[in-house]
Amino acid sequence: MPHHGPQSVDRALALLDAVADADGPVSAKALARRTGCSLSTVYHLLAPLTERGHLVRTARGYALGPLIPRLHRSYLRHLEPAPGVGDVLARLRRATGAEAYYTAYRGGLITVVDTTAPVTDTENPFTPGRETRAHATAHGKALLAELPRTLRRRYLTEHGMARLTAATITSAESLEAELSRVRGQGYAVSVGEADPVYTCLAVALPAERPRGDDAVHALSVSLPTREYRRRPEEVRGALARAAGLL
Known part of the structure; x- marks a missing residue:
């Protein structure tokens, strides 16, 4: 179930940190395990992070996006x-x-x-x-x-x-x-x-x-x-x- 407010922000940032700390692209399932979130919540939070350019979805999973260098x-x-x-x-x-x-x-x-x-x-x-x-x-x-x-x-x-x-x-x-x-x-x-x-x-x-x-x-x-x-x-x-x- 999607979360709103500060908890949602905290979980979105946890996803961003998990991707940044990984050696390569990370799947949504792996991110769910690493952050302790449900898969549906992970997908719900990955969408705006990807749309805004913080992350990018590749064939191997999620990686840091083009907004990070900026x-x-x-x-x-x-x-x-x-x-x-x-x-x-x-x-x-x-x-x-x-x-x-x-x-x-x-x-x-x-x-x-x-x-x-x-x-x-x-x-x-x-x-x-x-x-x-x-x-x-x-x-x-x-x-x-x-x-x-x-x-x-x-x-x-x-x-x-x-x-x-x-x-x-x-x-x-x-x-x-x-x-x-x-x-x-x-x-x-x-x-x-x-x-x-x-x-x-x-x-x-x-x-x-x-x-x-x-x-x-x-x-x-x-x-x-x-x-x-x-x-x-x-x-x-x-x-x-x-x-x-x-």
């Missing part, structure tokens, strides 16, 4: 990223051999906006999308360090400080001390805190104008810890030079 472009436009950030990421990747990332805090959320890591690289622990491990990642710490204390506390209260590895900081007091160091040294580093075998480094990008919408941006790299320990100064220097271009 939404992504709009998202980037609203974030107002630094001009040429894509070129800088590519240059940083060539200079370090490490995957490079552009991340942002806005409206209480931290997002990995762009990266040089291929979308097919499922081993990479830092993929585009919402970041919920800010307390354990270098880009998260670089962004949190720039926020007013009230916004920082609100973010950590809403997202928590889950222990991801033995090195993860899970104490608010310890994290505040770490963020103070980040501000003092001008960069953040996470050695095995979010992923046991990866190190990431990040720098917050200076604001070109007053932040009326509390947005903060950062540039970062990640690489296996064993590689980072062979050339930490080289990687940090390349990151600093890249940030200076934005």
